[in-house]
Amino acid sequence: MDGGMKPTVAPVLILLGPPGAGKGTQARMLEETYGLIQLSTGDLLRAAVAAGTPAGKQAKAVMEAGDLVSDEIVIATLRDRLMEDDCAKGVILDGFPRTIVQAAALDALLSDTGQRINAAISLEVEDAAMVARISGRFSCGGCGEGYHDSFKPTAKPGICDHCGSTEMKRRADDNAETVAQRLEAYHAQTAPLIDYYETKGALSRVPAMGAIDDIAAQLHDVVSQATA
């Protein structure tokens, strides 16, 4: 975004879509282009699990089963992160909200700070392709860059293109059984948010079955308009 026309209130973007839709990949690209902060509740919860915090201890088994962590824990986790100074630049929410209760909590949090949702963007994909997308994915332990065995391999095997690290990670919940449960949780609890944001006039739909760069280009159009 150029300096001259900066809105006074920092933008808030939401990426909606099932696991494997590409929310994390696209959020990272938007973060770089627009100088926004990517807020992934999945990443925050994985960090809490790794650190062994009380919230992490409660979330661990739920995440391994592919179910949704309680609204109470997720909202508190998101609220704490949103209060940190860097989020004043604007945020891309990746994986939050995932229930109507979380969406209402977000509305309340934003109204407290005088912010609003610029756009809720639904990445439109077919369920059948999601298992293949998720089962092949891995990420760099050094910088977090995401990769995929078939769709986005590293240029040199085992070495991150971005930072050169050789530490690659696969998520414990990226296996076929857990993915099926995560898709079920998405349809039962998260898909209703598409109507929620459509009713508010905040929804944009972006077809997301194609190549990563083509999807990024379409998202760029939506985001430029929503933050203008």
Ligand code: AMP
């Ligand atoms: P993700 O990295 O977004 O795929 O999230 C991984 C897992 O973290 C999910 O399967 C849930 O168990 C949990 N999780 C992440 N975000 C939320 C959320 N907003 N609400 C409930 N559970 C969440």
